[in-house]
Each structure stands twice: as structure tokens, then as C-alpha cells.
Amino acid sequence: MLEITGLSAWYGEAQALREVSLRASPGEVVTLVGRNGAGKSTLLRCLMGLHAQMTGSVRLGERDLGPLGPVRRVHAGLGYVPDDRGIYSSLSVEEHLLLPPRLGQSAWTLERVYDAFPALRARRQQTASKLSGGEQQMLAIARVLRMGARVLLLDEPTEGLAPILVQQIARLLVDAKADALTILLVEQNLRFATSVADRHYLLGQGEIVTTLANDEVKAREHELRQHLGI
């Protein structure tokens, strides 16, 4: 179980997160929703150990991730898909898949990746920056699956994608959930979020405003939309 307690973060003098606590269990998809600047991406960066100015605790199961650097957090099971997809212009598609370490039996084989993402197989030798936006997003997700990460931290995977691709990603997450992966999803697309998630944390100005189960969303949609500003 991924468990965050009392996490606060700053950029210089400006506080970006205030006493955020949340948890996500294996087989559970949890979203973080909120406006731009609410602190969602910062939270993921804190979890990865990429943001130094923070306090609070991050635990994965029995393990305290606090003292670990990003590399050891990956080895502990975290898989990160950054909001810009993290594509290298100097690496081919296949090199993206080969770059990260493979962690245990849960790591996917290349074959399995290509079976799941046929578009990537066709372009395995190409420079990844030449892929379309949707393909790049697939590649970024495939990369953490190939690694065998047990906890997926996804930063707006559907941003700017065509509806058909959004559906494809939704299917992927449902499969991953069935594999007992823990998924923490930063999302602004409410329809997509409700189609995959079990619970939602609503983040406003660095604080958790409210927590709601997926089936509560319909009833409180008006309140939610106000918070999201849509």
C-alpha cells in the first residue's frame, strides 16, 4: 500500500502542498483531480524523490521511502510517467524500453509490450521523438510496465489525446488494476477519471479539499466542476 502522511512542499518561499495525506492499495486506481497549479504534479515529483523541499512521510508497504533517492524508489517499485511523457530525442523506441532496469518477474518482456502496443513494434527502430503524441504516451506507459513497476504514478496520460486513444489507455489501466498494481493518476479529464478510478482526491491550492468514492461523483458533479473550473 502506498501511504502518504502530512506531506508539505515548497518552491522557495511559496508553499505548494500543505499536509497532504492519501493512500492507495494494490488493485486500486486513485485519482488526484484539481485545477492547474493545485500541486498535483508536485505531489508526484515528491513521491519520486525529485523534489527536495518537502516534509512528511511516504511509505510503500512497510518501507519508508523518505531517505531514498529516485533510483532506489524505482527499485522499490515506483513507475513514473511524467506530464511531458519523458521522451528522449536521442533514443530509439526500443531503447526507451531497454533503458530502465527490469524488476523481478512482474517485468514485461519486449514481446508482451509489442503485443500490447502493436504501433510501437512497427516503429521500434525509429527515433521516439518522431512518434505521434498518442504513441509517445503509449511508449511512456509501456516503459514502466516493461520495468515491472508495482505502483504507477501517471501525470495526465490523456492530455491532448484523441478519444480513441483515451479509451485504449483506459483499457490498459483496467488490465493493470486486474494485475493488482497500485495506480495514482493525476487527471483533469473527469470522464476519463470516473471511467477507471475507485476513489478521487480533490486537490485545491495544495490541500486535499475532499475525498470521494467513484459512485459519489455523479451526485456531487456540480460541486466538482466548480472546483475544477469547468
Place this chain on the structure above:
Amino acid sequence: MRGPVWLAVPLAGVIAAAACGGGTTPGGGASTVKLTNGKVVIGVINDQSGVYADLSGKNAVEAVQMAIDDFKAKYGDNALGGPITVISADHKNDPALASSKAQEFYERNNVNIILDVPTSSAALAIAKVANDEKKLYINITAATTDLTGASCNKYTFHYAYDTYMLAQGTGIAVTSSGGKQWYIIYPNYAFGQDMEKSFRAAVTSNGGTVIASDGSPFPNQTGDFSSLLLKAGQLKPQILGVMQAGGDLVNVVKQYNEFKLKDQGVKLAIGLLFDTDITALGQDAFAGVVYTTPWIWSEDDASKAFADKFLQRTKIRPTFAHAGNYSATTQYLEAIRRAGTDDPDAVVKALEGYKFSDFFIHNGQIRPEDHWVMHDAFLAQVKPKAESKEAFDYSKILNTIPADKASRPLAEAPCKMAK
């Protein structure tokens, strides 16, 4: 101030004449010399960190100190009625820095005279300061003829060599022994341009021709001269005249050997060669090269004796710049004795027209009209290593270029000196 000086001059003249003519006067007696500040301070300004640091640098300061020590040994510690000290500064081959250091030396440190100063542009900058301050300056290590030409002045003397001497020696010797066709390459700044002009004149006035000449960038960051050497390989002149100095010269000769130009009948003539250049490249790489120099340490017994003492103090054999600094210091201190004062105008009077010889200067005479120190120069040749008897025994003397031949005729020197 003026009265006592004029009184002192004839008196000191008598003493000096006695000293020169009748051997040494033993020191120890009370001095009759009048010192403005009760002491004599000699300032050495030169390159202590760059390309000329080895050929003069810190060891030139040591040479000046040696001259002071020897002067005291000869005439007694109180020979001039006060302490004699030397201070030095690094001008980093920068004229602006040289100029400000000189000003500081003259004004704040009460320096009586500035010595050495390699790098022509820096040397000329200090000549101007000396003139403004009305204090003495004897340049030893710069080559430009402007010191005794366009930029000459009452307080500036040029001691060891200049581009005219180098060209007269090497240019004429090589041309008259059959090297008629020249291709000249030179570093494209004051020194190199002056060298090119002097050599061109020497070559053409002796029936030779300069078929081409090219400037190389200065400073040369890549250390590469292959395009000029390639051109030399195409032009196939009888003589490749190399005017580069120091590290640039070493690179040119290294690459000249690499391109096998000697085998193609292109002989090397070098404008300015210091022993330190030979050390850098190895004696055999230079073997056979003919060059002009005011002095080499192995030329006679007196020079060898100096070189032995210098070796003991510095662990190296002196270059002509080191020896020139020693000699100039000695002559300056002697001039104070003759003048009976360190007053600059009186010392200038004592130096002008003075005839002398020491281990460094042979048949010397200080020309009053432009302050060029006329003296014999030598045409020398680098020996193969097999012929050298000890470390640093690099060259042999082919012949002597008499002082009047080695000096630019006054008619050609555009010096207008205010008296």
C-alpha cells in the same frame, strides 16, 4: 640640485678614469657619490609567466642581483654611499600593464632605472613613461628599432640587439653565401613586422629577392603553421626566413622538419634564436641553422666564467638576455660612480659617448644621438649534438660582425631626441 651635480661630474670622472685605467680601487672608503634618496633601486620589468619567461624572466632579476653583488665585491658595500637593491614585476607581455608598473616603480618605489622589458610593444610603452618621468630606462630584451628610432628619447637606451642587427647578420650572411631567394614568414604584430622589414631590406640590398612573405596570426592558438610550410614546399625558395620567436618558432621548426623541407632544398634562416628555443626542440632539430646573436655563453673565457657562476645560482646557462641584464646593471652602476650622483641627467651624460668593453659588450660605444649601444655581434651556427661538449653547448661562432656593421646607420634612424 644642479650646482653640486656639475661640480661632481669632473671629480667622479677622475675617479672613474683611475678605476678603469689603473685596475680596481679597493672598496671600503667613504663614498663621494651623492644619492637622491640615499639608495639605488633597480627595477626589472619583464615576462615572468608567459612565453618569454624562460629566456629572461626571474633569472634576469637574478642576473641583476649578481651584478650588484659583484659590483659591491669590487668597490665595497658602500661604493655608492647607500644600499643597492633590485625589485621586479611581471608585465605579462601587456603594454598597458607594463606602462602602469613602470609608473608605479618610478613614482612609488623610487626606482632609479628600469631594465630588461621584452616584448616590443611593452618596451615602447615604458620608453614613453621613462621620458615623462625623466628617469632612466635601459632596454635589453626587446628587438624593435623604434626604441632608438621614432620612439627614442633622452632617458631610454637600447642595449643588446635589435632587428637591424639580426637582419644584417643573418640576412646578409645567408644571401651572400648563395641563399638568394627568400620566403619570409613572420608573426603579425609589431616585432614580426619590424623583422620582416629589416630582413627584406638586408636581403634585397645584397642581391637577393623576397619572392613572398606571409604573416601568421599572433598569438597563434593552434600552434599550427602547416599552411605556411605547405606554401613553402610549393614555392621552393632557397631560404625559408622564419621571424617567429619563442614557442611559435619551436612549432615552425618542428613542422619544418616534419614536412621535410630541408630535403627539398629549402634551407632555414631564423631571425631571433635563444638557447631556450634550442632546449625546447632538441639541438639536432636546429643543427646547421645560422643565426645572429649579440652573445653566446661559450664565446670566450670571461663569458664562460660568468656562465659558470650563473649556472651555480640558477641551474641553467644564461641566455644573452640574462647576460645583457648583468652587463647593463654593471654599466649603470659604473656610470653613477663616474657621475658622482644618481641624478638621471648626469647619468645620461656619463653614459652618452662612453666607450667600453666587458664580457658581454665587445667594442662598445653608446651613441649619443640615439642611445643605441653599438657593439660587435656574432654570426653563429647550431652544432649537431655530437659536437657539443656539455649540456647547453649549442652553438659555435662563425664570425664577428663589427659594431659599425651591426648598428643601424644614424642616417637611417629617424631619431629626434630632445636634449
Place this chain on the structure above:
Amino acid sequence: MDFLAIQLFNGLVNGAFYALLSLGLAVIFGMMRIVNFAHGAFYMLGAFVAYVLLQQAGIGFWPSLVIAPLAIALAGMVLERLLIRRIAGVDPLFGFLLTFGLSLLIQDAMRLRFGLQGQPYATPAELAGAVSLGAVTYPTYRLFVIAFSLAVSLAVWYAIERTRLGMVVRAATERAELTRALGVDVDRWTTPVFGFGLGLAALAGVLAAPMRNVSPLMGSELIILTFAVVVIGGMGSIKGAIAAGFLVGVLSSVGAIFDPAIEGIVAFALMAVLLLVRPSGLFGSLETS
């Protein structure tokens, strides 16, 4: 026409040195975001190691070509552990101060020990001859320098493009933080990469010894030009460093046909134009952050 062709060879020789030096600078900058101002000093040290090996132990050019780069690479790795590592991730100004200070330290130490006038180093006997190329004879050793450095450049390029370590270097060069967040221990590789970069500089130094004056200042003069080459190629770009190195070498030499003064200007003119038109350099992919 012959002259132009031979001048191309001269350009390639100069380009070889730029390429080897900027290649080392590029991998170090890419991996560690440090502009190594001491690079020229290690080039100089490479030449001096070869000289000392010959003087003190009678070890000739060929063994030196291996020993000197290895020795300098080793020294570089120690240096990285002791000093360079400590300034990782802080203001780049510290990196500049540290490496610039190091270069002065090394240069002055060598000056104290060897003086400035330079030391002799002969061309290896096997290559001391000259080859006739049409109307002009060309030194064999220079042809060797072209071939050898091209081979080394290609080998490095191959290693970077085709091996797992090369992949890590490319990834870390492009986005070091992301690469860590993907579980790749970038910092484990900085020590060997730094050593490798310095080793390349030392290799260039050994190659230069028979052609150039072996003096403590030989590196400080060349390094300024090399920085221009790195900027032309694109900071941190491997391909760029190699291509720009040879390009600048050839253009400078061809320019020198028209006027020797052009030789010194070409690199800087090219850099200025490129900075205006294409600030990331010929092959640069770096965002200007």
C-alpha cells in the same frame, strides 16, 4: 589545385585535435553539466606524460599512446571522486571556478617543474618519413594522425550509439533527472565518463607531442578554440563534436589559403553566426534552459 587538396589534409589534422578534445568535453558536459575548463590542461599533461615516459623510462611513442591516456583517465576518476562530485547540481559557476582553478594549478605546477620553453619530442621512427602526394610531400605522421583520430572518433561514436552504456550516456546527457526517475543510476557512470573524457584529451596530447611544442601553455591556447567547436557542434552532442571538429579544422585551413589571418577567425565567426541562426548548434537538441 594540388595545394587546395593538401590544405584539406592540414585541415583534417587540426580538425582531429578539435574533434578529440571537444568529444571529451561533450561527454563530460552532457553527463555532468560541467564545462570542464581544465580540459586543455589534461591535453597538455598527456603530452608531458609521453615526454616523461620517454625521458625517464625510455618508453616510446606507441606504448605512451596507451599508457598516457589511461594514466590521465585514472587521475581524472580520482579527481572526480574527490572534487568534481561535490559540485554536482549546484550553480554552474562553481564548476567553472573549480575547473578553471584546477587548470591554473596544473599549468603552474608544470611550469615550475619544466619551465615554459617546451620540451623536445621526436616523431616515432616508423612514421618519420614523408609521402609524395603529387607535387607536394606530406608527412606520414600527419596522415597517421588523421586516420587514427578518425578511427577513435568513430569508435567513440559507435560506443555511444550502439552500446548499453552509450544509451545511458545519451539518456543522461539529454535528461539526467528523468533518467534517474526511470531507475538508472546515472551517478554511478559519472566517474568513468569523466575519466574517459580526460583520457581522450590526453590521447590528443600524445598525438600532438611530435608536432607541437610540448610546453605547459600548449593546452590553454588550444582550449579556447575547442570551446568554440563544442558550441558549433551543439553542447553535449557527440555527433556534433566530431563533425564540428573536422569542419572547423578544414574551413580554417582552406580559409588560410586566402589569408593566413583567416585561420584564427573561422571558428569564432562560425560560432557567432550559428549562435544567431541556430543557438543549439549543428546537432544540439538541448533546450536553452
